[in-house]
Amino acid sequence: MSLEFRTTRRAETPAPTSVMKQNTKMGRLSLATGLMLSIAVAMSVGCGSSSKPASAPAGNGTLYTFVSDVPSCNLLSLGVFLTEMDLHKSGAPSGSNVTVWPTNNSPTSPVVEMSTLRDTMTIVNATTVAAGTYDQVVLKAVVNTAAVYNSTQSPPVSTLVPTVSSPSVTINLSPPLTITSGKVSGLLLDLNLPQSIAISTDSTGKITGTVNWQFSSRVLTPSGTTGFGEMDALYGFVRTVNSSSPGGNFTSSFLLQTLSQTSTGQGPALSVNLTKDTQLIGVSRIDQMPTGSYVEVDAYVDANGNVVANAIQVGDRESLANNKLAYIGPVLDVTKDPNTGNITQFDMLVRETEPTDPTEVANDSTVTVYVSSSTTFDQFLLSSDLANLASSGSLAIDDTNLMPGQEVVVSGVFTKPSSGPVTVAADSIYPRMQAVQGTFTSLAGTPGPDNKTGAFNMFPCNGLLAGTPFMVVTDAQSSFENTSGLNTLSPATPLLGRGLTFFSINGTTIGATGTTVPAGTMVLLAKQVRQF
Incomplete structure (x- = not known):
């Protein structure tokens, strides 16, 4: 399609x-030549037609590591360099850890823009790990750069490099992570940004920050329809295109470079697999997708470790x-x-x-x-x-x-x-898809019979959005977390809406309930709403 x-x-x-x-x-x-050399090296260490790592040696399983975050209102950006991840095997002496990355099989360490992962996740690593039960993650991370909203500046932003109190954090796994020989496992690391970073202004007016990492973790169990979890805005650029079937029920595939190379790190190159139901947007066939194109993908990792695309939007070819x-x-x-x-x-x-x-x-x-x-x-x-x-x-x-x-x-x-x-x-x-955090203020009309179709007004806590009336519109396919629907939303705790934002200059009516959007209103069309 x-x-x-x-x-x-x-x-x-x-x-x-x-x-x-x-x-x-x-x-x-x-620089262009250097990038091509780095691509060639990366491809030589095992990036093929399958998105999962090469077949695990006997006694090893495959581990996909994902990251996400809990948002912070006026923190506009936080580039985190995940330099190393180790696992501690249950019952082993303290400090005797197994390195997940960087290793010979997984030589790169990713730089992740955490502010884009509000209520979604991305893949930071996929590699083979010795079978066993692991009860701790030891993660080493530093901050490359950060940016905050600052109304006293024009444009209204200040950049900083926060001080990290300790580059290493130990995360307990409960329940533990079990790696099974020949099988695929998933692990999610979730960063709590508000608890991790403190922003302050010194006596000279300079904005500074300190970081004390607050990560939690969760072992992921694959489901039939979304595997280890949906990634609704996986992005990067196209390295290679394979217009023939890579096997199984897949019709074609392409190699997507994610979390692209910086001066300090590089994310994984993922083989993204297409099925007969994958939507191609911007091109009609995969062989029309130019290498070097910027793409965004709605995808998931299935139980066999394949990255499967639900939809692919192809942008311009970059150079x-x-x-x-x-x-x-x-x-x-x-x-x-x-x-x-x-x-x-x-x-x-x-x-x-x-x-x-x-x-x-x-x-x-x-x-x-x-x-x-x-x-x-x-x-x-x-x-x-x-x-x-x-x-x-x-x-x-x-x-x-x-x-x-x-x-x-x-x-x-x-x-x-x-x-x-x-x-x-x-x-x-x-x-792009974005998440907006704020406070519920009122319903905008009467919700539909399903208690999901309708709209509500909210006050965003992000200073870039706070000066404009803001409405969230939902429909029958919107998901609600920690609330049963529109009628149970409350101003008592913050909420987060994820979707697409538009500005209505002249006002409009929208959705199955005919919600009236006043002129001069910012509108978030919500894929999901989460009450904290």
Whole structure:
């Protein structure tokens, strides 16, 4: 099954010519060459047509390690370098641990942008581990960079490198993790951001932070439909494409580089498998998917260790040699033409780029994005339910309604001036799934008979979103956690909604209950709602 992009273009407004200049210094070509060499090395250590590691030696099983986090309101970014993970075998002497990564079989250590993992998870490692029962995880982690909302700055963000009290944390496993020979196991590490990081301002006004890691863990049990758990926004760039069947019930596959290489670490390259039911968005066949393309995937890891795609959205083809990257992060502010109301430029916090170019566009840096008449605004179609809900209210991002706090992917060529921020000439822009934390204030109308279809108003705790009326819209497919539905939501404890955000300039009606959205309201179309 395939879906095509729906795009909108802005009215004719010329972009500043300076942002169209390309930097062709030899250092950039060397970086591109270095990335290709690192890819070749990574492929030589066992990345094949199957997403799981090579068959485990006798007496070994396969372990997938996932991470997620509990959100923190105004922490906009936290890049965590997971340098090493060890397991302690039950009954073994203290300190006699088994190293999971880095090893010869799993030589890389990932850098994870934790702020993107609110109510979702990602794969940080997949490798073979000796069969046995393990009762502790020993994780070593440091912070690369962080960014916080700061209303006194323009753009409203401050970056920092927090001090880590101890780079090593021991996490008890209860129940313990059992690795079975020839079988696949899953382990989730969940970071509690609010309890882990303390932000303060010193006497000079400088924002500082200290980190005391607070991780919990959970052994995952695969289910029939979502395996070890759904990942609704797995992202990276395409390294290779295999248009023939890799075996089993899979029709084709491609190699996805996730958590791309930085100056300190690199995430896993995953073979993503397609079935006859996988939705392809942006291309009609997998052999039309260019290598180097930025992609987002709704996927899960099945009980046999295969990464299986429910849907794949293919973005632009990026090129390190041509300074063209995908920039991922929240909008910080926007500038509009006073005559037309069209957006001419906006600042965004770049949490990371795909592929990564740390010498030119650093993680947690601010870039200025220029919007021109050729910029396309593509809609997020990985979730057909959310796409249909957006369509029912005529909600779509375009060059008039992009707002601070929205999570986006921008693809385009960057220019690095001698002073000032990096600028990007945007070829395409589309929204990402995001989680918004806040407080329930009131229902917006009467919920449907299922107590799931309807809407409610909330007050976001993130300063980027706090200045705009905010409504959460749900439907029959929205999931509710720690609450039975809309009628039991309470302002007593915070809640978290995960989905797609849109700004309604003129107001609209939306959904099966015909919810009225007032003009000037930010709308979150929720895939899930969790009351804390």
